[in-house]
Amino acid sequence: MNNNVDLSVNIAGLKLKNPVIAASGTFGFGREYAEYMDLNKLGGISVKGLTLKPRQGNKPPRIAETPAGILNSVGLQNPGVEAFIKEEIPFLRQYNLGIIANIAGNTIEDYCEMAEILGDADIDAIELNVSCPNVKAGGIAFGTSCAGISEITKRVKAYCKKPLIVKLTPNVTDIKETAKAAEDSGADAVSLINTILGMAIDIHRRKPILANNMGGLSGPAVKPVAVRMVYEVSKTVKIPVIGMGGITTGEDAIEFLLAGAAAVMVGTANFVNPAACLDVIHGMEAYLRQYHIGCVSEIVGKLELNQ
Amino acid sequence: MAQVLKEKIAALDKLAPGVFKMTLKSEIIAQTALPGQFVNVKCSEGLNALLRRPISICNVDRDSNTFDIVFQIKGIGTEYLSQKKVGSEVDIIGPLGNPFRVEGEFKKIAVVGGGIGIFPLLNLLKASSAEHKDAFLGFRNKELIVLEEEFTQASDQLFISTDDGSAGHKGLITDLFINEIDKKKYDIVYTCGPTPMIKKVVEIAHKNNIRCQVSLEQRMGCGIGACLVCACKTRLGDEWEYSHVCKDGPVFWSNEVIFD
Ligand SMILES: Cc1cc2nc3c(=O)[nH]c(=O)nc-3n(C[C@H](O)[C@H](O)[C@H](O)COP(=O)(O)OP(=O)(O)OC[C@H]3O[C@@H](n4cnc5c(N)ncnc54)[C@H](O)[C@@H]3O)c2cc1C
Ligand SMILES: Cc1cc2nc3c(=O)[nH]c(=O)nc-3n(C[C@H](O)[C@H](O)[C@H](O)COP(=O)(O)O)c2cc1C
Ligand code: FES
Numbered sequence: 001m002n003n004n005v006d007l008s009v010n011i012a013g014l015k016l017k018n019p020v021i022a023a024s025g026t027f028g029f030g031r032e033y034a035e036y037m038d039l040n041k042l043g044g045i046s047v048k049g050l051t052l053k054p055r056q057g058n059k060p061p062r063i064a065e066t067p068a069g070i071l072n073s074v075g076l077q078n079p080g081v082e083a084f085i086k087e088e089i090p091f092l093r094q095y096n097l098g099i100i101a102n103i104a105g106n107t108i109e110d111y112c113e114m115a116e117i118l119g120d121a122d123i124d125a126i127e128l129n130v131s132c133p134n135v136k137a138g139g140i141a142f143g144t145s146c147a148g149i150s151e152i153t154k155r156v157k158a159y160c161k162k163p164l165i166v167k168l169t170p171n172v173t174d175i176k177e178t179a180k181a182a183e184d185s186g187a188d189a190v191s192l193i194n195t196i197l198g199m200a201i202d203i204h205r206r207k208p209i210l211a212n213n214m215g216g217l218s219g220p221a222v223k224p225v226a227v228r229m230v231y232e233v234s235k236t237v238k239i240p241v242i243g244m245g246g247i248t249t250g251e252d253a254i255e256f257l258l259a260g261a262a263a264v265m266v267g268t269a270n271f272v273n274p275a276a277c278l279d280v281i282h283g284m285e286a287y288l289r290q291y292h293i294g295c296v297s298e299i300v301g302k303l304e305l306n307q
Numbered sequence: 308m309a310q311v312l313k314e315k316i317a318a319l320d321k322l323a324p325g326v327f328k329m330t331l332k333s334e335i336i337a338q339t340a341l342p343g344q345f346v347n348v349k350c351s352e353g354l355n356a357l358l359r360r361p362i363s364i365c366n367v368d369r370d371s372n373t374f375d376i377v378f379q380i381k382g383i384g385t386e387y388l389s390q391k392k393v394g395s396e397v398d399i400i401g402p403l404g405n406p407f408r409v410e411g412e413f414k415k416i417a418v419v420g421g422g423i424g425i426f427p428l429l430n431l432l433k434a435s436s437a438e439h440k441d442a443f444l445g446f447r448n449k450e451l452i453v454l455e456e457e458f459t460q461a462s463d464q465l466f467i468s469t470d471d472g473s474a475g476h477k478g479l480i481t482d483l484f485i486n487e488i489d490k491k492k493y494d495i496v497y498t499c500g501p502t503p504m505i506k507k508v509v510e511i512a513h514k515n516n517i518r519c520q521v522s523l524e525q526r527m528g529c530g531i532g533a534c535l536v537c538a539c540k541t542r543l544g545d546e547w548e549y550s551h552v553c554k555d556g557p558v559f560w561s562n563e564v565i566f567d
Binding site for chain 1: 549
């Protein structure tokens with residue numbers, strides 16, 4: 001049996017040695033996790049959502065645990081795009097991994113300016129976060145309508161020198177439509193899902209647990225919804241789809257690939273197991289070996305529906 | 308440096324209703340943990356109680372390479388933890404966080420703790436080489452008093468209060484602390500517990516020019532400084548910023564923190 005499985009993928013020009021990317025907001029800029037794992041083993045990292053200027057984020061508590069998941073309302077605390085370029089890119093470039101800049105803003109002009117500033121930066125792709133449910137400045141206003149997605153994608157694309165990934169929100173009636181709008185407006189790929197808007201209540205205080213009242217649901221609880229959405233979107237668009245939502249194991253990741261994802265992102269699982277991304281990679285490898293599949297891209301979209 | 312560890316439970320004892328002491332065999336924690344640091348514990352197997360729970364390191368035994376955590380059952384995570392079996396392994400990350408400052412410059416010290424906040428203070432008292440150490444511990448009632456023996460041994464004088472007066476002073480532990488200040492002239496006070504108590508201790512310390520360190524609690528995600536959910540307000544010149552309890556804390560100087 002051939003033991004060498006080819007895990008490499010090419011997502012609209014973003015070449016990664018394996019299809020496992022740390023999801024934005026759950027992995028910082030990789031520094032903390034470097035103490036727990038070899039970052040060289042990662043396919044890539046989508047860094048903490050960046051804004052034009054530094055942001056302090058929302059009031060705590062910013063997290064609530066829910067069955068098999070969490071709600072968060074961090075509110076895009078980040079050092080700003082300039083600090084990212086100066087401090088974080090040089091750190092990440094010591095490692096062999098794809099760097100994806102996740103950007104969020106208040107106005108289309110903010111997004112364009114960031115794409116322009118990042119134009120000369122040493123990154124491998126831009127992920128347009130138009131789906132953060134926690135702040136007005138998170139672009140959710142653009143992400144929930146086709147017109148909004150179209151306009152922002154077109155305008156940012158004009159400044160973008162690297163592959164442009166549009167990150168979609170699940171908080172819409174039909175995610176196929178927003179995905180199509182992104183594709184038609186020049187997105188090179190789409191990633192999904194961002195978190196699902198939710199709420200958790202402390203019945204003794206009769207108040208929401210999160211200071212922000214509502215927050216975004218992630219973790220294993222959202223996985224079936226995410227798999228369904230990845231399936232629908234990958235059937236609708238021709239551009240590559242990056243799937244995420246509740247992945248904790250290699251088997252979970254394979255579900256997303258079968259449903260049509262070309263790569264996956266791992267988020268909440270990192271909190272429980274700092275080496276979760278590596279476990280996902282090993283689990284995928286084991287699956288591919290079990291079925292004598294030489295190359296991971298061979299299984300993308302190979303789901304067979306029941307008749 | 309913190310690590311992911313699978314450590315064996317050497318003992319698990321009920322100290323009071325809903326309060327347990329777990330002794331874990333761990334060379335790394337026993338040899339390297341500093342007072343005020345915590346471990347982030349995976350309490351369950353699988354997806355229930357998904358996140359790890361932060362629990363303070365209460366005591367370390369360098370000779371037997373063990374350490375203790377003491378925890379109170381609050382919800383599902385601590386409930387699972389209390390049901391673990393001696394001899395089985397627990398998945399922990401540690402030692403984590405910024406420790407208390409216990410260097411020799413402080414000759415007379417006091418610790419003021421309330422409820423689950425007393426646990427990191429035991430390790431601190433044991434690690435400190437101060438000439439005089441007072442411990443002020445507040446509990447809800449007599450039944451919930453734990454580690455009295457250990458605190459007695461680790462301190463020069465132990466003061467206890469209960470909310471209902473069933474043991475010690477009836478009322479706030481800070482009442483007892485205020486009474487001793489003029490006599491003892493503490494160089495530093497360390498405090499951990501409910502926020503109203505911490506605020507009161509800080510107020511007293513500042514009024515009396517006593518240096519003060521506080522250990523804060525906040526809900527956590529990663530526990531290692533990456534996800535930024537465990538925010539607390541701290542001073543930055545004339546402005547403020549959000550620091551993070553898991554990495555910048557849990558221990559802060561009292562004048563760094565903004566309580567609102
Ligand atoms: C640095 C630090 C040290 C701590 N040391 C101790 C200790 O030595 N002994 C002890 O008994 N307790 C300690 N706590 C509190 C302990 O973490 C919580 O009681 C525990 O997380 C509750 O979990 P649960 O599943 O039983 O409760 P649930 O209410 O079911 O927990 C739900 C979620 O909220 C979080 N949460 C609930 N209460 C707290 C809290 N007070 N602080 C932080 N997160 C919370 C949980 O971690 C979990 O993610 C400490 C907390 C911190 C931050
Ligand atoms: C604490 C936290 C912070 C997040 N921050 C961001 C962010 O800044 N930008 C973004 O696009 N997505 C952010 N997300 C969403 C994740 O990238 C991911 O889409 C989502 O959590 C689903 O994946 P998971 O179930 O594997 O966590 C965040 C998620 C969490 C839990
Ligand atoms: S818990 Fe993630 S930064 Fe503190």
